Amino acid sequence: MKIKREDILHLAKLSNFSMSDSEIESIGNDLENIINYISELNELDTEGVEPTYQVFEMENIWRNDEIKEQEADREALLALTKESMQDQIKVPKVL
Amino acid sequence: MRIADKTTTAVSLVKEALEKAKKYEDKHIFVSLNEENALKKAEEIDAKIANGEKVGRLAGVPYALKDNFLSKEGNTTASSLMLEPFHSPIDSTTVKKLEAEGAIMIGRTNMDSFAHGSSTENSYFGPTKNAVDDERVAGGSSGGSAVAVALDIVPFATGSDTGGSIRQPASFNGVYGFKPTYGTISRYGVVAMASSTDCIGFFTKNAEDMDLLMEICAGQDENDMTTLPDYYSETPEKPAKKIGIIKDFDNDAVDQDIRNVLAEKVEFLKNEGYEIVELDMPTLKYALAVYYIVVPAEVTSNLSRHDGIRYGYRSEDAKDLGEIFSKSRNEGFMSENKRRIMIGNFVLSSGFYDAYYLKAQKARTKIIEEYNKAFEKVDYILTPVSPNPAFKLGEKVNDPVSMYLEDVMSVPINLAGVPSVAVPVGKTESGLPLGLQVVGPRRSDKNLLKFASVLEGDK
Numbered sequence: 001m002k003i004k005r006e007d008i009l010h011l012a013k014l015s016n017f018s019m020s021d022s023e024i025e026s027i028g029n030d031l032e033n034i035i036n037y038i039s040e041l042n043e044l045d046t047e048g049v050e051p052t053y054q055v056f057e058m059e060n061i062w063r064n065d066e067i068k069e070q071e072a073d074r075e076a077l078l079a080l081t082k083e084s085m086q087d088q089i090k091v092p093k094v095l
Numbered sequence: 096m097r098i099a100d101k102t103t104t105a106v107s108l109v110k111e112a113l114e115k116a117k118k119y120e121d122k123h124i125f126v127s128l129n130e131e132n133a134l135k136k137a138e139e140i141d142a143k144i145a146n147g148e149k150v151g152r153l154a155g156v157p158y159a160l161k162d163n164f165l166s167k168e169g170n171t172t173a174s175s176l177m178l179e180p181f182h183s184p185i186d187s188t189t190v191k192k193l194e195a196e197g198a199i200m201i202g203r204t205n206m207d208s209f210a211h212g213s214s215t216e217n218s219y220f221g222p223t224k225n226a227v228d229d230e231r232v233a234g235g236s237s238g239g240s241a242v243a244v245a246l247d248i249v250p251f252a253t254g255s256d257t258g259g260s261i262r263q264p265a266s267f268n269g270v271y272g273f274k275p276t277y278g279t280i281s282r283y284g285v286v287a288m289a290s291s292t293d294c295i296g297f298f299t300k301n302a303e304d305m306d307l308l309m310e311i312c313a314g315q316d317e318n319d320m321t322t323l324p325d326y327y328s329e330t331p332e333k334p335a336k337k338i339g340i341i342k343d344f345d346n347d348a349v350d351q352d353i354r355n356v357l358a359e360k361v362e363f364l365k366n367e368g369y370e371i372v373e374l375d376m377p378t379l380k381y382a383l384a385v386y387y388i389v390v391p392a393e394v395t396s397n398l399s400r401h402d403g404i405r406y407g408y409r410s411e412d413a414k415d416l417g418e419i420f421s422k423s424r425n426e427g428f429m430s431e432n433k434r435r436i437m438i439g440n441f442v443l444s445s446g447f448y449d450a451y452y453l454k455a456q457k458a459r460t461k462i463i464e465e466y467n468k469a470f471e472k473v474d475y476i477l478t479p480v481s482p483n484p485a486f487k488l489g490e491k492v493n494d495p496v497s498m499y500l501e502d503v504m505s506v507p508i509n510l511a512g513v514p515s516v517a518v519p520v521g522k523t524e525s526g527l528p529l530g531l532q533v534v535g536p537r538r539s540d541k542n543l544l545k546f547a548s549v550l551e552g553d554k
Binding site for chain 1: 181182184185186277278291292317320321323378381384385387388395399404405406407409413414415416418419420421422424425428430433434436437438440441442444450451453454455456457458459460461463495496499510511512537
């Protein structure tokens, strides 16, 4: 399968990467090789087979809908961000 | 492993480990050392022992922590620029359990950034060198942890195994590496890679130490809804009789030294009275393609949280909100992270979802069925861990597909969620360690480790 430049640009957009032209080109070659490799799976007959999304044996693990005391408090979490103000994370103006 | 008591102090154990860690600085095993905290904790444990207070099963035992486990001590970087500034406000469940027993973290080990890789060359901080050969890779992604144990810096180290990241570096460096049944150990507080295959495990020098760590760390965690109630410590003993080998894994693409050591071990087991059964598992050859569809899809989702806003790296050049996302992500992730995120978006996008993602999940069902059938015939399956011993630094790092092929024998196990232990079984003529893995049915972990030590027996 041939991967076009516009396909790579689309994937970069979906992934939220601001890639340079040269990066688009080099990663494009890698992605094409990887996609060609994973396309080998087309050979396998999976007619009538149910998909498996997880291998955990249990389903519907319930817990009470209660607010638990958290180990990390607001101050500790805000300390991780670059800028905060009045207990809020600060970002550049959106509108 | 040596535990602190009245004759061996925790301080002496920790000091010895730190000295060795510094002696091997050129191997680049650690991202950071935890000297001050570790010595302080060791003193506390020694004081408890002197006072006759009760101490844990790992009192004063120094250990190395893979750099994707959250701990309040030092930064959890996942060997990435993205998380380089990240100082966790919480401890992962595994860290809590180990430290409650008195274990002391002496440093964070190097890994492929976000655990994406099979050589530890994808680390933002540069590669770790193999324990026995400076020109060769440590394996990955848990390369630093494997080398730390192989060089006797620490008696154990933590690892995470999404597709072989514990077992392959264990076999490249000649130590035990264990990936338990999916859900045995809590994933809470470990930087997520692919949630449906991520498993927490360890590196040790022998099966007994591994068993002790499993006793301590296995069990249900209310912070990880995919943890099984503790079956591990209650496993009834079940001696193995029949051992399977996989026909398809014995081919020319596999290094001759590995084929030889496998043949030797098969002979050894026959002489010990085990029955050897040849298994036909034709879907396993598609497991790598399935893995590199399913895992990137989950990686894409798990790594979308890195936005440059709440924590971690933020680009200095970002002028508006959009650029904070796109520039921070583009600069903060390494090439391999980006390849996996983009492949994930590809296989999940409309028009390709059915042909790739859904197809892979159907193939996954077939792989699981093949294991189920195999374990009706045999107790365990013995196979190589990877097609070759440790390769040269730089040999595969620029060719993603050839790096992915490293994982061809380790990934089917993660897709099926079954346990597997890598056992050091020999060396090549030039002294490179050789490992084999033993795979068991779900929840056979405890008996599997017992069998693993039998296998090592005649090394």
